[in-house]
Amino acid sequence: MSEKRYQVPAAISEGVGYTIVENASLEGRNTFRVPARADLLIDVRRPEALAELFGYAALKTRPLLVLGEGSNILFTRDWPGVVLSIAALGITVVEEGSHNVRVRVGAGENWNNFVHWSLARGYSGLENLVLIPGTIGAAPIQNIGAYGVEVREFITSVEAWDRDSSRLTTLSNADCRFGYRDSVFKHQRDRFIITAVDFELPKWRPLQMDYAGVREELAALGMDSPTPSGVAEAIARIRTRKLPNPALIGNAGSFFKNPMVEASKVSELRKRYPQLPAWEAGEGQFKLSAAWMIESCGFKGLKQEHAAVSEQHALVLVNLGQATGSQIWALAEHVRDGVQERFEVLLEPEPLVL
Ligand SMILES: Cc1cc2nc3c(=O)[nH]c(=O)nc-3n(C[C@H](O)[C@H](O)[C@H](O)COP(=O)(O)OP(=O)(O)OC[C@H]3O[C@@H](n4cnc5c(N)ncnc54)[C@H](O)[C@@H]3O)c2cc1C
The missing domain is CATH 3.30.43.10 (Uridine Diphospho-n-acetylenolpyruvylglucosamine Reductase, domain 2)
Structure with missing residues (x-):
């Protein structure tokens, strides 16, 4: 520095x-x-x-x-x-129908505030994405996702300044080319500056409660017939327990993406590691648990200079107080190399590393 x-x-x-x-x-x-x-x-x-x-x-x-x-x-x-x-602010209801609502939100609005704004008005869909830090403008960049839901399901269009044409332009959901933690914006980083996002939120949709731990948390809260706000509360409680709070200890959430591999790779790995978690992700691809692999290398809680692998969650790297970005990156490289040596799978960072 x-x-x-x-x-x-x-x-x-x-x-x-x-x-x-x-x-x-x-x-x-x-x-x-x-x-x-x-x-x-x-x-x-x-x-x-x-x-x-x-x-x-x-x-x-x-x-x-x-x-x-x-x-x-x-x-x-x-x-x-x-x-x-x-820092453009503002949440505007553009059109309200009997089944859904269209909302335009300024890029500078806080994501979690918008989730609570929508739930308070009886709109559903965003409950599983509660407590994700960051702005509205960044949400489409990696197509934020959590607990089985991704933001692309609700985005109708994105308004952005296009540096190629020097004007504000509108990208449809299809133009955004959303994928797992991915979008066109990640591949054309120097081109688009997002200024607002348009959402369509249903007034009712089936709740997504199958992700690990959600039903158990709802039961612990005594919610037999949960509402979208109830699901948000359950997920917020799980997240607060599982993830270190960036207000208390510096971190960027999951540091690595869950790697995608072919079915043959899963079979080969399961011969050596029968417990290896893997989920079908479509088109013959399987998603592996990066956290499981990091933990099985013994890296959970590992400290290196002023950086550490969180003791709460193996996927999260934390600043113990005085870390520089280079120290955190050195630890990330150590974890990535260890996982590659053991599993022959390359972990990719989720955050933008500069
Ligand atoms: C504790 C914790 C938990 C997290 N949990 C999740 C999770 O469950 N799911 C998930 O998907 N993510 C999660 N994240 C990651 C993060 O919250 C999201 O990626 C979020 O969308 C980042 O928002 P931000 O405003 O902080 O963006 P930044 O970190 O500031 O930027 C992220 C990227 O977006 C670009 N960008 C930002 N704003 C704009 C804009 N207006 N126009 C164009 N490009 C822009 C930046 O250039 C950069 O490439 C978590 C992070 C933390 C710290």
């Missing part, structure tokens, strides 16, 4: 709908809470301001990173360019 991080910001300037800070600290803007700085940090409150901002040479020529709440990013160094944060 460069010496610049010890300097005070050189200047703060305001435009209509945006604020620019030079030499800005990003330490409070990533949930790993590792130190990093950006040459320029721009908070954009009005998407219309993007037209003016992209007219400036600094934005045309310097590396650009779009940052939400930093809950899926690992900074291993300072960012030598511009960090753009879309």
Whole structure:
């Protein structure tokens, strides 16, 4: 990390709908809470301001990173360019039908607040995605998912600034090419800046309660006929027990994706590891449990410098307080290499590693 991080910001300037800070600290803007700085940090409150901002040479020529709440990013160094944060707010009901509702949400809104907003109004669908940190604008990027549900099921379209055409554009659900922790935005990172997301939420749909532990938690809560809010409460309780809270200990949730392999690989591995969990994921592919593999390598709780594999969950890497991004990445590489040596399966990081 460069010496610049010890300097005070050189200047703060305001435009209509945006604020620019030079030499800005990003330490409070990533949930790993590792130190990093950006040459320029721009908070954009009005998407219309993007037209003016992209007219400036600094934005045309310097590396650009779009940052939400930093809950899926690992900074291993300072960012030598511009960090753009879309702070556009607002939740607007566009159309209300008898069976569903269409809602437009600004990219800067907090995801979990939107889940609670929808449940409080009797709309369902998002209950399994409760307590996922981050912004609305980031939700389509990796097609956030939890407890058997993915956000792509509810997104009708995404509004984004298209740097290729220099205008705001609308991508349909199909244009987004959603996959497991994947979308077109991950593959065209420098092109789209998401400014708003449109959702269609049903007023009723069957509850998804088959994921491990959900029915047991509902029973413990005494909920015989659960509502969507009841399912959200049960899942929030499980998540709070299982995952370290980033407000208390820096982390970015699951650090590795569950790897996809062919059926033949599952059979081969199960000869050596009969307990190996694997789920059918369609098109002849099987999803393996990265957490199980990490744990069986003995890495759960492992400490290395100021970074550790969480004692609560083997898939989560944590900052013990003073870790740099490079220390966390060094631990991630150690875990990845150990799993590859034992299982011949390559784990891929889920967060963006910079
Ligand atoms: C404790 C914990 C639990 C988590 N649990 C889950 C989970 O259950 N399921 C899950 O899917 N994820 C989970 N995550 C990961 C994370 O919450 C999500 O990926 C979330 O969507 C990231 O939002 P963010 O605003 O923090 O994005 P950031 O981390 O700031 O950015 C993530 C990516 O999105 C891009 N991006 C952000 N905003 C925009 C925008 N407006 N336009 C274009 N690109 C943008 C960034 O460039 C980056 O590539 C968890 C994280 C933590 C810390």
